[in-house]
Amino acid sequence: MLDDILDYVEQIRARPVWQPMPPELRERFREDIPTAAGDLTTVHDQFMRDILPYATGNTHPGFMGWVHGGGNPAGMLAEMLAAGLNANLGGRDHAPIEVERQIVEWVRTIFGFPEGTSGLFVTGTSIANLIGVLVARAAALGSSVRRKGIAAAQKRLTAYTSVAAHGCIAQAMDLSGLGIEALRVIATDDHHRIDVNALATAVTADRNAGFTPFLVVGTAGTVDIGSIDDLDELATFAANEHLWFHVDGAFGALAMLAPDLAPRLKGIERADSLAFDFHKWGQVPYDAGFVMVRDGTLHRSTFASPAAYLRRECRGLAAGSPWPCDFGPDLSRGFRALKVWFTLKVHGTQRIGAVISRSCELGQYLRRRIEATTELELLAPVPLNIVCFGYRGGSGNGLNGEIVADLQESGIAAPSVTTINGRLAIRAAIVNHRTEERDLDALVDAVLAFGAQREKSCAA
Numbered sequence: 001m002l003d004d005i006l007d008y009v010e011q012i013r014a015r016p017v018w019q020p021m022p023p024e025l026r027e028r029f030r031e032d033i034p035t036a037a038g039d040l041t042t043v044h045d046q047f048m049r050d051i052l053p054y055a056t057g058n059t060h061p062g063f064m065g066w067v068h069g070g071g072n073p074a075g076m077l078a079e080m081l082a083a084g085l086n087a088n089l090g091g092r093d094h095a096p097i098e099v100e101r102q103i104v105e106w107v108r109t110i111f112g113f114p115e116g117t118s119g120l121f122v123t124g125t126s127i128a129n130l131i132g133v134l135v136a137r138a139a140a141l142g143s144s145v146r147r148k149g150i151a152a153a154q155k156r157l158t159a160y161t162s163v164a165a166h167g168c169i170a171q172a173m174d175l176s177g178l179g180i181e182a183l184r185v186i187a188t189d190d191h192h193r194i195d196v197n198a199l200a201t202a203v204t205a206d207r208n209a210g211f212t213p214f215l216v217v218g219t220a221g222t223v224d225i226g227s228i229d230d231l232d233e234l235a236t237f238a239a240n241e242h243l244w245f246h247v248d249g250a251f252g253a254l255a256m257l258a259p260d261l262a263p264r265l266k267g268i269e270r271a272d273s274l275a276f277d278f279h280k281w282g283q284v285p286y287d288a289g290f291v292m293v294r295d296g297t298l299h300r301s302t303f304a305s306p307a308a309y310l311r312r313e314c315r316g317l318a319a320g321s322p323w324p325c326d327f328g329p330d331l332s333r334g335f336r337a338l339k340v341w342f343t344l345k346v347h348g349t350q351r352i353g354a355v356i357s358r359s360c361e362l363g364q365y366l367r368r369r370i371e372a373t374t375e376l377e378l379l380a381p382v383p384l385n386i387v388c389f390g391y392r393g394g395s396g397n398g399l400n401g402e403i404v405a406d407l408q409e410s411g412i413a414a415p416s417v418t419t420i421n422g423r424l425a426i427r428a429a430i431v432n433h434r435t436e437e438r439d440l441d442a443l444v445d446a447v448l449a450f451g452a453q454r455e456k457s458c459a460a
């Protein structure tokens with residue numbers, strides 16, 4: 001199994017990025033639950049035949065869809081070790097929790113947060129953002145909100161983020177009981193960054209109308225084009241207006257590791273809370289989301305609940321309080337920290353920073369290729385590693401979507417789509433450390449070939 005999966009990663013370039021599952025194969029996953037014992041080798045054979053060739057493909061250098069990380073073998077092997085230990089990191093006194101605590105300290109250092117900052121591994125930034133919103137809610141209403149609910153506070157809380165923010169911010173408002181409509185979606189400027197003047201106007205209007213503004217969410221690396229809000233300006237605004245300042249840095253926050261990019265995140269060190277993923281630009285295998293809160297005491301009081309069966313002691317296995325379960329909703333938690341610890345110790349922050357920097361250079365390379373190709377047009381600025389472009393011509397908005405599906409089905413490249421100013425764009429997010437210039441050349445060549453083919457079949 002180890003040989004097979006190492007070969008898979010080593011030889012990934014020779015495979016199609018992705019291929020659709022044949023319907024008869026899909027049917028094989030409708031079999032009845034096994035009641036009798038089976039043979040491990042047979043199950044592994046089935047994995048090799050029916051699962052491995054039909055994965056998403058994000059380890060492949062031609063994968064550029066959404067914002068998926070490429071993973072790395074050190075992290076992969078750490079996952080195996082973690083599974084062998086079968087540690088539960090909800091709590092108790094054991095070395096795996098010290099590994100997670102070590103990473104909290106490393107992250108605190110990377111982002112320049114003070115001592116007393118808390119941190120927690122979660123599945124991904126969606127949950128990390130939810131935790132940020134819940135701590136902000138407790139800051140605004142007091143932790144009694146946990147017992148009495150938001151209605152008892154008799155305040156209509158409002159939060160603010162830009163139109164370019166990820167949908168999970170609205171979802172966090174929903175899940176926290178504040179409601180999606182309590183999230184004010186603010187316009188962006190020409191660089192797709194939140195317009196702080198429009199933000200100020202919205203906050204004033206809400207205060208005048210009897211609402212209680214409590215939270216502003218900035219984005220470090222928007223999901224559509226990778227723009228970075230002016231975090232320093234937002235931090236100052238939030239401080240002046242007494243708002244909680246949360247940063248969604250899902251993929252962009254780790255640009256702190258790249259010396260050429262880090263200055264663009266200025267202000268992130270002033271956030272009250274920060275959400276990001278190690279599984280994107282950090283190249284750690286899925287999943288490894290992370291949330292950090294400047295006021296660790298408030299973070300803890302937002303989630304900690306006494307329970308007889310979780311009683312803490314000064315010695316024995318129940319020592320070592322506080323436990324990770326005091327900082328989030330999960331009680332049973334896997335050893336996500338180990339694959340991050342291995343990745344950081346084996347590769348170091350400099351090499352990871354260089355990968356991040358390099359993928360932004362590749363973004364510029366792709367931008368230049370698009371600008372030099374008459375059939376193609378750039379549809380958005382390229383501040384980081386995401387390039388949105390389109391094939392000129394074609395009668396409708398759907399052409400770029402068709403080309404993307406053609407690309408994915410061809411196995412040559414797998415970008416995704418997004419909408420930029422009402423137009424469907426081909427979106428290449430360069431995240432994988434294995435991606436090279438030749439992969440971008442293959443993407444451009446295939447877009448031109450599929451675009452011409454589609455135009456010809458429309459004309460016919």
Ligand SMILES: Cc1ncc(COP(=O)(O)O)c(C=O)c1O
Nearest residue numbers: 067124125126166222223250277
């Ligand atoms: C800016 C931003 N926020 C949040 C998320 C959601 O993160 P996750 O998929 O890890 O939950 C993403 C995912 O791409 C993102 O780009």
